[in-house]
Amino acid sequence: MQNSKDFTHLQEVILSFFQKTPPAEKLREYVSGYNKLMAYYKCAMMEIETKLNVLNEQFSLQYDRNPINSIKTRLKSPDSIKNKLTGRNLPVTLASIEENLHDVAGVRVVCTFPQDVYTIKNALLAQDDITLLEEKDYIKNPKPNGYRSLHLIISVPIFLLHEKRFMKVEIQLRTIAMDSWASLEHQLKYKKDVEFTEEMSQNLLLCAQMSAELDARMDFLRNCVGEKENI
Numbered sequence: 001m002q003n004s005k006d007f008t009h010l011q012e013v014i015l016s017f018f019q020k021t022p023p024a025e026k027l028r029e030y031v032s033g034y035n036k037l038m039a040y041y042k043c044a045m046m047e048i049e050t051k052l053n054v055l056n057e058q059f060s061l062q063y064d065r066n067p068i069n070s071i072k073t074r075l076k077s078p079d080s081i082k083n084k085l086t087g088r089n090l091p092v093t094l095a096s097i098e099e100n101l102h103d104v105a106g107v108r109v110v111c112t113f114p115q116d117v118y119t120i121k122n123a124l125l126a127q128d129d130i131t132l133l134e135e136k137d138y139i140k141n142p143k144p145n146g147y148r149s150l151h152l153i154i155s156v157p158i159f160l161l162h163e164k165r166f167m168k169v170e171i172q173l174r175t176i177a178m179d180s181w182a183s184l185e186h187q188l189k190y191k192k193d194v195e196f197t198e199e200m201s202q203n204l205l206l207c208a209q210m211s212a213e214l215d216a217r218m219d220f221l222r223n224c225v226g227e228k229e230n231i
Helices: 004-015 024-063 078-087 094-100 114-125 176-189 198-225
Strands: 068-075 105-111 131-137 150-159 164-175
Touching (some): 004 024, 024 068, 024 105, 024 114, 078 094, 105 176, 114 198, 164 176, 176 198
Parallel strands (some): 105 164
Antiparallel strands (some): 068 105, 131 150
């Protein structure tokens, strides 16, 4: 449920979509359509979160441990949506949002061990109502700054009162160590009024390498005690 402050801000952002102030009826129609589209994305995130929780529970029953440490969902803000579209010189319309943006709905899955990342990925993609649209493996191929995570863009159906719609969701799978590094990197790099130097970048990269070594050692230990997990 949107409060009045959120609704006012949404109206302000949507007004900026237009070349000139639209009639009140047109604005109400656009706000209503935007809220409906965001509700669809929320439903898609709920579908994915439920699927992941079911997999985690099944894994717990079968192997007496949980591969998923936490699941977080987020919906891209109106400002971010507008900025991303305008940055690509794309029209800022509801159709354009749905067609061109793949990360409006985001699900972040934090796993216990690196091997769990791929176990959960494979189990999720094996489900017949999940369609993989894009995959970027920044674990096997880290970004130059040291960032590691497995990114999936998938399509999942949501079942509404009178229709079925396929919605896109971005899923990020990473370990606890990867998630901690990414969180700290974001806080340091995007801190206001602080110049991010080359020396700081090099130290962050070193931390990322240490994080990767930690994950490798933890996976080795997991394999030592978890050989029965033949999945």
